[in-house]
Amino acid sequence: MTTVKTTRTDRAAAPIAGRGVRVTRGVLIVVGIALIGLGGYVLTETVSPTRYSGLLVWLIGSVIVHDAIIAPVVVAVGLAVRRTGRRVPAAVIALVQSAVVVGVVLSMIVVPEIVAKAKGPKNDTVLPFDYASRLGAMWVVIAVVTALAVAIYLVRTRRQKVRESTDQV
Numbered sequence: 001m002t003t004v005k006t007t008r009t010d011r012a013a014a015p016i017a018g019r020g021v022r023v024t025r026g027v028l029i030v031v032g033i034a035l036i037g038l039g040g041y042v043l044t045e046t047v048s049p050t051r052y053s054g055l056l057v058w059l060i061g062s063v064i065v066h067d068a069i070i071a072p073v074v075v076a077v078g079l080a081v082r083r084t085g086r087r088v089p090a091a092v093i094a095l096v097q098s099a100v101v102v103g104v105v106l107s108m109i110v111v112p113e114i115v116a117k118a119k120g121p122k123n124d125t126v127l128p129f130d131y132a133s134r135l136g137a138m139w140v141v142i143a144v145v146t147a148l149a150v151a152i153y154l155v156r157t158r159r160q161k162v163r164e165s166t167d168q169v
Helices: 008-013 018-048 051-083 090-119 131-167
Strands: none
Touching: 051 090, 090 131
């Protein structure tokens, strides 16, 4: 029988969950199960059984859209940002990826209105706005807000580095 000798680095690499983490995890699991149960109850009480198939199609579609559109776009943006040739801070990548997620989700909400408007609604007051231009404006706002957030982050981190270097003198 062979024994495996564990070194200090092996033990340091293994995550050890403390009591607080285990309690928090347990509470979150119980709350999650309770919310799933509440959702099931509300579903059975408020939605007609004849509409379950439409709801199922919508749920499956949302999973497919997430896995086929949102996740690959976010990964591609992360890879593109990392390949800029310079070392990009993880916080900047997270800010850009978050902006992409917000934009994609909002686009998924607005695109059906754009399609319905293009088909011509039976009642003009149902879809009264120019949704395509508003979607474009929304992407511009997301880009500007993200650029400002990245700039603020970079300025703050540079100031902290300057303070640290002057404190050491």
